[in-house]
Amino acid sequence: MTSQSGAHAAVHSVAHAAVQAARRETPQNMPKKLYQMSIEERLSHLVSNDVLSRDVADAYLASVVDDSTSRMSENVIGELVSPIGIVESIEVNGERCTVPMTTEEPSVVAAANHGAKMAVSGFIATSHRDGIYGQILLDAPRTGMKPSDFNWQQLNDVIPDLIRLVTQRFDNLSKRGGGLVSIETHEHGMSCDMLIKVNTAQAMGANIVNSILECLVQEIERVLPGLNAIMAIVSNYPSQLVDVESRIPFAQLAKTESAGRSIARNIDRIAHFAEHNAYRAVTNNKGIMNGVDAVIAACGNDTRAVEAACHQLAALSGQYLPLSHWRANEDSQELVGTMTLALPIGAVGGAIASRPAIRRNMELMRKPDVRRLSELVASVGLANNLAALHALAGEGIQHGHMRLQAVQTAVAVGANDEEIAQLTARMVARSDYSQSWAADELKRLRDAPDAQ
Numbered sequence: 548m549t550s551q552s553g554a555h556a557a558v559h560s561v562a563h564a565a566v567q568a569a570r571r572e573t574p575q576n577m578p579k580k581l582y583q584m585s586i587e588e589r590l591s592h593l594v595s596n597d598v599l600s601r602d603v604a605d606a607y608l609a610s611v612v613d614d615s616t617s618r619m620s621e622n623v624i625g626e627l628v629s630p631i632g633i634v635e636s637i638e639v640n641g642e643r644c645t646v647p648m649t650t651e652e653p654s655v656v657a658a659a660n661h662g663a664k665m666a667v668s669g670f671i672a673t674s675h676r677d678g679i680y681g682q683i684l685l686d687a688p689r690t691g692m693k694p695s696d697f698n699w700q701q702l703n704d705v706i707p708d709l710i711r712l713v714t715q716r717f718d719n720l721s722k723r724g725g726g727l728v729s730i731e732t733h734e735h736g737m738s739c740d741m742l743i744k745v746n747t748a749q750a751m752g753a754n755i756v757n758s759i760l761e762c763l764v765q766e767i768e769r770v771l772p773g774l775n776a777i778m779a780i781v782s783n784y785p786s787q788l789v790d791v792e793s794r795i796p797f798a799q800l801a802k803t804e805s806a807g808r809s810i811a812r813n814i815d816r817i818a819h820f821a822e823h824n825a826y827r828a829v830t831n832n833k834g835i836m837n838g839v840d841a842v843i844a845a846c847g848n849d850t851r852a853v854e855a856a857c858h859q860l861a862a863l864s865g866q867y868l869p870l871s872h873w874r875a876n877e878d879s880q881e882l883v884g885t886m887t888l889a890l891p892i893g894a895v896g897g898a899i900a901s902r903p904a905i906r907r908n909m910e911l912m913r914k915p916d917v918r919r920l921s922e923l924v925a926s927v928g929l930a931n932n933l934a935a936l937h938a939l940a941g942e943g944i945q946h947g948h949m950r951l952q953a954v955q956t957a958v959a960v961g962a963n964d965e966e967i968a969q970l971t972a973r974m975v976a977r978s979d980y981s982q983s984w985a986a987d988e989l990k991r992l993r994d995a996p997d998a999q
Contacts (some may be wrong), residue, residue, distance in 0.1 A: 638669030662930030838931030847898030
């Protein structure tokens with residue numbers, strides 16, 4: 548099978564790790580490559596090649612606070628620390644929880660807290676986790692053959708044997724409540740797309756799915772040696788889904804009943820608009836993912852996989868649609884929000900097992916299983932969406948956002964703790980949030996007679 552080594556390298560992370568380890572064993576007479584060096588050696592190499600100054604290299608080195616950092620990625624030269632904020636209290640399925648969020652954007656954390664507070668009845672969420680997909684692309688022998696000469700039934704005939712093999716080989720997954728769910732074949736002339744669904748239990752499962760695919764490729768090659776596996780890889784197609792709903796009384800949306808009703812109607816109008824306008828829908832979904840990604844990152848999961856699955860879910864109909872839907876129910880005097888998200892995440896393994904900060908974040912949430920974690924993530928996403936729509940339908944999205952941006956600008960120009968509040972107030976009053984004006988105003992603040 549001509550593509551076997553390439554496919555295996557792509558699908559088997561354990562083998563990849565072993566290869567990487569072997570690559571690092573370099574004969575003494577051979578110069579080290581960058582990936583084989585320690586962090587200190589890499590920085591010295593960059594200094595000697597005039598890529599970095601010594602001062603900058605020392606600053607990179609000083610940023611490393613975790614000894615395992617060099618093993619987390621390739622060619623590591625330092626660490627970029629992100630803040631961990633919290634949603635102080637969010638009620639999901641009748642239970643209150645504190646949820647960590649990793650993001651550099653203060654308005655995201657503020658919005659999640661605001662949305663959680665407005666949702667006085669909490670969020671009702673249901674997780675549907677029946678598995679993630681993997682794909683194997685097979686080509687039939689082509690030499691001297693026409694599509695009509697090849698019968699894919701011989702592949703379908705061995706599927707029961709393939710299922711038994713995977714069940715036996717990966718019995719530990721079955722013991723954890725997971726396992727192979729199904730194998731489908733989709734024939735296209737001389738090619739066949741095999742779609743394999745795997746229940747990955749408490750793990751996100753990309754590695755285990757890729758290992759199962761490799762096992763299947765090897766067995767198919769053995770029993771049907773004429774077939775050629777072109778590709779074997781996990782799919783990020785949306786399959787691990789979470790439904791979430793929240794009902795917010797109109798009275799929670801403003802200080803007066805009439806104002807609350809007006810905001811609810813505006814949110815309803817904006818939500819309807821998004822269902823027919825992709826420009827608005829994509830921004831609506833970005834606001835949801837602000838909260839989702841921040842929790843996903845805090846929990847050591849793959850934000851890119853979640854983003855890919857959620858945006859594909861938004862486009863399943865052929866038109867890009869909002870992930871959330873809001874309606875003002877005049878009979879019950881409630882704003883009703885519903886949403887379905889794709890959350891291919893895990894509660895064990897990977898960074899959760901290897902990074903102390905991630906483990907602390909999971910402990911903060913009382914060590915949720917993967918269903919509970921998915922429900923918390925989706926609820927935070929809907930809370931962020933609610934807060935954004937509330938601001939958009941009321942005072943305007945920019946007003947609250949720029950108040951928080953002013954604080955960041957004040958910090959960026961060097962204001963100390965006592966000066967931040969004064970400088971922020973001046974930026975808000977002037978509606979000027981530029982760093983150049985803030986720097987000049989900070990100088991005027993410090994030069995004022997009463998500042999001495």
